[in-house]
Amino acid sequence: xxxxxxxxxxxxxxxxxxxxxxxxxxxxxxxxxxxxxxxxxxxxxxxxxxxxxxxxxxxxxxxxxxxxxxxxxxxxxxxxxxxxxxxxxxxxxxxxxxxxxxxxxxxxxxxxxxxxxxxxxxxxxxxxxxxxxxxxxxxxxxxxxxxxxxxxxxxxxxxxxxxxxxxxxxxxxxxxxxxxxxxxxxxxxxxxxxxxxxxxxxxxxxxxxxxxxxxxxxxxxxxxxxxxxxxxxxxxxxxxxxxxxxxxxxxxxxxxxxxxxxxxxxxxxxxxxxxxxxxxxxxxxxxxxxxxxxxxxxxxxxxxxxxxxxxxxxxxxxxxxxxxxxxxxxxxxxxxxxxxxxxxxxxxxxxxxxxxxxxxxxxxxxxxxxxxxxxxxxxxxxxxxxxxxxxxxxxxxxxxxxxxxxxxxxxxxxxxxxxxxxxxxxxxxxxxxxxxxxxxxxxxxxxxxxxxxxxxxxxxxxxxxxxxxxxxx
Amino acid sequence: xxxxxxxxxxxxxxxxxxxxxxxxxxxxxxxxxxxxxxxxxxxxxxxxxxxxxxxxxxxxxxxxxxxxxxxxxxxxxxxxxxxxxxxxxxxxxxxxxxxxxxxxxxxxxxxxxxxxxxxxxxxxxxxxxxxxxxxxxxxxxxxxxxxxxxxxxxxxxxxxxxxxxxxxxxxxxxxxxxxxxxxxxxxxxxxxxxxxxxxxxxxxxxxxxxxxxxxxxxxxxxxxxxxxxxxxxxxxxxxxxxxxxxxxxxxxxxxxxxxxxxxxxxxxxxxxxxxxxxxxxxxxxxxxxxxxxxxxxxxxxxxxxxxxxxxxxxxxxxxxxxxxxxxxxxxxxxxxxxxxxxxxxxxxxxxxxxxxxxxxxxxxxxxxxxxxxxxxxxxxxxxxxxxxxxxxxxxxxxxxxxxxxxxxxxxxxxxxxxxxxxxxxxxxxxxxxxxxxxxxxxxxxxxxxxxxxxxxxxxxxxxxxxxxxxxxx
Numbered sequence: 009x010x011x012x013x014x015x016x017x018x019x020x021x022x023x024x025x026x027x028x029x030x031x032x033x034x035x036x037x038x039x040x041x042x043x044x045x046x047x048x049x050x051x052x053x054x055x056x057x058x059x060x061x062x063x064x065x066x067x068x069x070x071x072x073x074x075x076x077x078x079x080x081x082x083x084x085x086x087x088x089x090x091x092x093x094x095x096x097x098x099x100x101x102x103x104x105x106x107x108x109x110x111x112x113x114x115x116x117x118x119x120x121x122x123x124x125x126x127x128x129x130x131x132x133x134x135x136x137x138x139x140x141x142x143x144x145x146x147x148x149x150x151x152x153x154x155x156x157x158x159x160x161x162x163x164x165x166x167x168x169x170x171x172x173x174x175x176x177x178x179x180x181x182x183x184x185x186x187x188x189x190x191x192x193x194x195x196x197x198x199x200x201x202x203x204x205x206x207x208x209x210x211x212x213x214x215x216x217x218x219x220x221x222x223x224x225x226x227x228x229x230x231x232x233x234x235x236x237x238x239x240x241x242x243x244x245x246x247x248x249x250x251x252x253x254x255x256x257x258x259x260x261x262x263x264x265x266x267x268x269x270x271x272x273x274x275x276x277x278x279x280x281x282x283x284x285x286x287x288x289x290x291x292x293x294x295x296x297x298x299x300x301x302x303x304x305x306x307x308x309x310x311x312x313x314x315x316x317x318x319x320x321x322x323x324x325x326x327x328x329x330x331x332x333x334x335x336x337x338x339x340x341x342x343x344x345x346x347x348x349x350x351x352x353x354x355x356x357x358x359x360x361x362x363x364x365x366x367x368x369x370x371x372x373x374x375x376x377x378x379x380x381x382x383x384x385x386x387x388x389x390x391x392x393x394x395x396x397x398x399x400x401x402x403x404x405x406x407x408x409x410x411x412x413x414x415x416x417x418x419x420x421x422x423x424x425x426x427x428x429x430x431x432x433x434x435x436x437x438x439x440x441x442x443x444x445x446x447x448x449x450x451x452x453x454x455x456x457x458x459x460x461x462x463x464x465x466x467x468x469x470x471x472x473x474x475x476x477x478x479x480x481x
Numbered sequence: 482x483x484x485x486x487x488x489x490x491x492x493x494x495x496x497x498x499x500x501x502x503x504x505x506x507x508x509x510x511x512x513x514x515x516x517x518x519x520x521x522x523x524x525x526x527x528x529x530x531x532x533x534x535x536x537x538x539x540x541x542x543x544x545x546x547x548x549x550x551x552x553x554x555x556x557x558x559x560x561x562x563x564x565x566x567x568x569x570x571x572x573x574x575x576x577x578x579x580x581x582x583x584x585x586x587x588x589x590x591x592x593x594x595x596x597x598x599x600x601x602x603x604x605x606x607x608x609x610x611x612x613x614x615x616x617x618x619x620x621x622x623x624x625x626x627x628x629x630x631x632x633x634x635x636x637x638x639x640x641x642x643x644x645x646x647x648x649x650x651x652x653x654x655x656x657x658x659x660x661x662x663x664x665x666x667x668x669x670x671x672x673x674x675x676x677x678x679x680x681x682x683x684x685x686x687x688x689x690x691x692x693x694x695x696x697x698x699x700x701x702x703x704x705x706x707x708x709x710x711x712x713x714x715x716x717x718x719x720x721x722x723x724x725x726x727x728x729x730x731x732x733x734x735x736x737x738x739x740x741x742x743x744x745x746x747x748x749x750x751x752x753x754x755x756x757x758x759x760x761x762x763x764x765x766x767x768x769x770x771x772x773x774x775x776x777x778x779x780x781x782x783x784x785x786x787x788x789x790x791x792x793x794x795x796x797x798x799x800x801x802x803x804x805x806x807x808x809x810x811x812x813x814x815x816x817x818x819x820x821x822x823x824x825x826x827x828x829x830x831x832x833x834x835x836x837x838x839x840x841x842x843x844x845x846x847x848x849x850x851x852x853x854x855x856x857x858x859x860x861x862x863x864x865x866x867x868x869x870x871x872x873x874x875x876x877x878x879x880x881x882x883x884x885x886x887x888x889x890x891x892x893x894x895x896x897x898x899x900x901x902x903x904x905x906x907x908x909x910x911x912x913x914x915x916x917x918x919x920x921x922x923x924x925x926x927x928x929x930x931x932x933x934x935x936x937x938x939x940x941x942x943x944x945x946x947x948x949x950x951x952x953x954x
Contacts, residue, residue: 054702056722179687186688193666193683193725210666210683214652215659229527247750249529250743252666252725269742270723273749277720280753281838287760288834288923289827303856307863310831314864317827318872321820328816329879335812342808342815343801346822346931347794354762354790354924358783361761365754383776390780391787399791406802450761450923451827458819 028055029062037067040074048078057083061090073102085111089119093126100131109138116190117143118163118271121150149264158242159235161275162256162265165189168196171205171223175216182210191268194253197226204230204255204263232257235264242267243275244370283368286446287361289313313451320455324349324462331466334473340407341469344416345462347399352423352461353454355391359384359431360453367435367445377436381429388428392421411476415469422464427457501528502535510540513547521551530556534563546575558584562592566599573604582611589663590616591636591744594623622737631715632708634748635729635738638662641669644678644696648689655683664741667726670699677703677728677736705730708737715740716748717843756841759919760834762786786924793928797822797935804939807946813880814942817889818935820872825896825934826927828864832857832904833926840908840918850909854902861901865894884949888942895937900930 032055039047052060064075064087076099079087088096088111100108112120112135124132124147136144146164153159167185169178178195186192195213197206206226216225232255233242246254246269256265290310328335328345335342363380366372372380396417404413431453435445505528512520525533537548537560549572552560561569561584573581585593585608597605597620609617619637626632640658642651651668659665668686670679679699689698705728706715719727719742729738763783801808801818808815836853839845845853869890877886904926908918 056704058721058723183687186684192687210687211659214656214665214683214687231529247743247746248531250531252742269725269746270720273720273742273746276746276749277753277842280750280757281842284753284757284760284834284838287757288830290831290834303860303863306856306860307867310828310860311864311867314824314827314831314868315871318820318824318868321823322875324819324823325816325875325879328819329813332812332816335808335815339805339808339812339815340802342812342818343798343805345815345818346797346801346935347791349819350794350797350822350928350931351787351791353927354787355783357761357924358763358787361757361763365757369750369754383779387776387779387783390776391784394780394784395787395791398788402795402798406798451830454826455823458823462819 029059029066032059033063033066036063036075037071040067040071045078048075052079052083057086058090060087061092061095065092065095069098069102072099076103077107081110081114085114089115093123096123097127100127109135113139113143116163116165117146117150118161120147121160124151125155153235156239157235158233158237158239158256158267159265161239161242161271162235162267163190164265166194166196166253166255166263166266167192168198168202168263169208169222171197171199171221171226173222174218175213175220175222175225176218178213178222179218182213191253191266194251194255194266196255196263196266197222198263201260202262204232204257204261206230207255209252230255233267234258239275240279240368243272243279246272247276279368283364283446283449286444287364287449287451289317289449289451317451317455320452321458323459324455327459327462328466331470334466334470337473338407338411338469340412341415341466343406344403344412345465348416348419348423348465349454349458349461351395351399351420352427352457353450355388355424356427356431356453356457357450359388359428360435360449363432363435364445364449367439377440381432381436384432385425385429388431389421389425391428392424395420395424411469411472415465415472419461419465419468423457423461426460426464427453430456502532502539505532506536506539509536509548510544513540513544518551521548525552525556530559531563534560534565534568538565538568542571542575545572549576550580554583554587558587562588566596569596570600573600582608586612586616589636589638590619590623591634593620594633597624598628626708629712630708631706631710631712631729631740632738634712634715634744635708635740636663637738639667639669639726639728639736639739640665641671641675641736642681642695644670644672644694644699646695647691648686648693648695648698649691651686651695652691655686664726664739667724667728667739669728669736669739670695671736674733675735677705677730677734679703680728703728706740707731712748713752713841716745716752719745720749752841756837756919756922759917760837760922760924762790762922762924790924790928793925794931796932797928800932800935801939804943807939807943810946811880811884811942813885814888814939816879817876817885818938821889821892821896821938822927822931822934824868824872824893825900825930826923828861828897829900829904829926829930830923832861832901833908833922836905836908837918837922840912845909850913854905854909857905858898858902861904862894862898864901865897868893868897884942884945888938888945892934892938892941896930896934899933899937900926903929 032051035051036048039051064072067075072095076084076087091099103111115123136147139147150160150164165188167182167189169181173181182192182195193210195208195210196204197208199205206228207230208222208226212225231245231249233245235256235258242254245251246267251269253266253268255263256267258264290313363372363384366380399420400413400417403416404410407413434448434453438448439445505524508524509521512524537545540548545568549557549560564572576584588596609620612620623633623637638661640655640662642654646654655665655668666683668681668683669677670681672678679701680703681695681699685698704718704722706718708729708731715727718724719740724742726739726741728736729740731737763786836845836857839853872893873886873890876889877883880886907921907926911921912918
């Protein structure tokens, strides 16, 4: 974490860091090309590491290594941790292997693991072999946890105290370890077997009497997560309790690491992107590289979903073709198919959106799934009723008689109710079955209600044609 | 903030706080009904304030005031800040006015303002009049800023130091003010006119030599935001720089407050919910109360979007009705309308999803809007081409001859290219015009491409009928 010791250009600073990084990149490129390295140091001195990282990513490859070498050692590590994975890799190829090793050795264990995830296995094995035994051990341990769990997200750098320490002793320990640990604001207390027995904040420590024992100052009841807890749950815990960090324990309740709030913000954003992509029928992938990936990768990622939806649409075609005789009699019925299935799709999308979001923010659990489905079904019927007022007169007029109006009206009610019910029930069913509810998002609900909607509409029209005399003259 | 001094049931704690809150609510209700108040105190002692708040929200109204009075004063304030706005209001009616005043007086200014936003203006005026002059002043000041700006989100409780303080003096100040300020980890340095001149972290302070002057320890280059900065930009700044808090200055660069990371997480989630709701044609409202609001409110929130979409769908109806003569000749053409507009809609939804998300995570700015549109247009054409392979043979076969196959193929290519272009361009256009790009999300793109798609399809078919002899026999 960074702890707000922000550095950036003085006076009113543009909040949008990207713009700042653009300007820095231009100046950086000019200075490097002119060989004016002292000017580079002056330029970068007040700029935040994340902005330097973005600027370095934006200059030509040949200059990146040069720019990187001009950074001070501490700054270089922070900048490197903030670089794009692609730039991280290309830099590794450009630096001398002693420089590479020093860099990788000094990185935070969690950032190092994220880098190793991107590198070829061969390179990882070589780097691992060259790390110091202590760093190698932690790295191998973190790499052993599954992706997207607390074990992968956590850092192993935290401050642990003992219950028999006095507050004054503890403060000395904190001071000594302040430069090497990711946070000094959440402090952990462990027993001889490294079991987590309590936690305290630096605030508790500085306000405590120096003679007080940690065992008395600390809080014994601790919210913690396990190494295999899903990263989304970790994020929810930190968000719910407004924590700065949450401790991670192994199966024997031994403290093995902590997850800090800054990593959790990225998880929350990543999960939101996934839900949104699912809602737009885009395959969830690594969002970071979307705008950099080539068009064939883009097309490949999307065509799977599209193809599935086209097959589903094929059933709609089938239904219409089989009921062609109805359209043959009253061709104007066809004019209302897009309106009916469009409305059904939109109503279904609304219900599935609300339910899927409710599941991820854990608000729907309080209501109960059955109640949620019933609520949505009634809402769907209500919406259908409201639509009728506008749509039926329009259909009567356009359809040149009561047949189209009646068929549109009856099927509209049925379609909106059905769409809302399916929109709410299908994501809940998927969730119950342990699948990602976001897969049952708008595009699938829409396509499913299309088939049902067309069937209801044309069968209603056929029935009206056979049993009444509302057919247009 | 809470700083991880988490309290909760000992040993392996369920991460999902809601389940814990449910169990607590049941026990709480039983104990209160039995009049066993000592048991309540024992029960709640290890439970986190946010879980107590949820539990109180889940017990009958008559017991809520009773449960609340059993909390210690400090705990009561924290619990109250975490209650649902509806429960906060009903409690205000149930407590004695001296209790209410004490509670409101002790709340953090930012939480108090959020409560006042929900209360009737009359109640707010009365409460404001009864607050102490200092608290009244801050509250009125915060209420004066626009909703969803840094001014509304910030707290006015922070620790400000002077450059001439020594590190030891500063630490004494921090200790003295530790209990009353929201965070003690980000410290701010101001001059005589309260201009922000530097910042430092508590980490910097505890590692500094006690004799060092703050003016030497602090960082002069500070990332800050203004009182009128949009909350989303504030969130981006904290996320980008991994800050725990960001200082807020007024027009004269005077430090007036800070925004902390815990509030920013809620903003990020709220903004993600808005984007998702827009993608599902649900009007963005206060997500918190969605599952509690009644069905008529729900229907009212959705019917506006639906009605707009139905009107747009009316144009599709119009286009089909006007081209009825084509369908009269080959009724099977109608069977492919849902497939074509469905595919167009899905392709458009994919492009708009990617662009809207790219705008909110600020990744698309790096690529440039024109390039993004061209990329999406090419991706759309590519996807259309891939679909052709499956769809054209199917249409040829179902449509009993080359006419339907040719019409479907030609219009499919045109529709996917158009849909992807519109899907990318319209949100970017909205963004350029200062409107929310999320309004141009899937439902609108889909409906817009419906009209164009049907027009292209039926005109293509009409042209083929007139100029070739591919009509089915």
